Amino acid sequence: MKALWAGNIVIGFINIPVKIYPMEKKSKVGFRLIHKKCGTPIEYKKWCPHCNASVSDEDIVKGVEIAKGEYVILEDEEIEALKPVTKHKIEIDGFVNFFEIDPHFLEKNYILVPNKSEEAYSVMLKAMEEKGKAAIGRAIIRRKEFPVVIHPYKGVLVLTALYYPDEIVEPSKLFDELGVELKHAKEEEVELAKLIIEQLTTKLDLEKYKDEYKEAIMNLVKKKLEGVELTERETEVSEEEIKNLMEALQATVKALKKKKKK
Numbered sequence: 001m002k003a004l005w006a007g008n009i010v011i012g013f014i015n016i017p018v019k020i021y022p023m024e025k026k027s028k029v030g031f032r033l034i035h036k037k038c039g040t041p042i043e044y045k046k047w048c049p050h051c052n053a054s055v056s057d058e059d060i061v062k063g064v065e066i067a068k069g070e071y072v073i074l075e076d077e078e079i080e081a082l083k084p085v086t087k088h089k090i091e092i093d094g095f096v097n098f099f100e101i102d103p104h105f106l107e108k109n110y111i112l113v114p115n116k117s118e119e120a121y122s123v124m125l126k127a128m129e130e131k132g133k134a135a136i137g138r139a140i141i142r143r144k145e146f147p148v149v150i151h152p153y154k155g156v157l158v159l160t161a162l163y164y165p166d167e168i169v170e171p172s173k174l175f176d177e178l179g180v181e182l183k184h185a186k187e188e189e190v191e192l193a194k195l196i197i198e199q200l201t202t203k204l205d206l207e208k209y210k211d212e213y214k215e216a217i218m219n220l221v222k223k224k225l226e227g228v229e230l231t232e233r234e235t236e237v238s239e240e241e242i243k244n245l246m247e248a249l250q251a252t253v254k255a256l257k258k259k260k261k262k
Helices: 076-082 119-131 171-178 187-200 212-226 245-261
Strands: 005-011 014-022 062-067 070-074 089-096 106-114 134-141 144-153 156-162
Touching: 005 134, 014 119, 070 076, 089 144, 106 119, 119 144, 119 156, 134 156, 187 245
Parallel strands: 005 089
Antiparallel strands: 005 014, 014 106, 062 070, 089 134, 106 156, 134 144, 144 156
């Protein structure tokens, strides 16, 4: 696997040489749109609806929309001049409690690997583990700048890119914008909901969650390659329709108690 970035984590006068590798693996099924008649992948042309014509790359410029249908055109040279230049260092501003960070601000994870010198990496990893702290700073990777937090995870250091505050939608503002107003929760219904939560409370185990859709698609591909005859998937329909919230809550509690007895 090729490193995305190499440089130093800088804490005061301490330099920790590292390389950055992606932590996530792509696991989605990649569909291509195919021409049914000849089996050729479909290509897309750049099209101007105003001129009703195909447009070449030479005739395309970049613009920022400032109002509905109004754009300010920016030249490639102007945009290029403003792009942050990749620095080969991540300057740490300080240390924080990782669990104080709102999880909704966590964007993407990267694994930090020591680059030639393991000593400084090991020292900082152990110190951060024992203090229960994470380093926060700013990084420019692939000419994109974002705030980052570096924290211990399963015996190594992981860098997590964060969203900027203005990139996160404030839920209450969205509710106001949509004109949504929450209704008063009935106490008896809340008590039943709490009982359901208690009954379903368990230990977190992400290993049991698998991409069943991806597995089904790949199984379908395999069967088609093998020439296996396919049958329609049966759809399960509940015999009893729950008519309102109270009935749904009561039915759920009853089912959970029955399951627990078994």
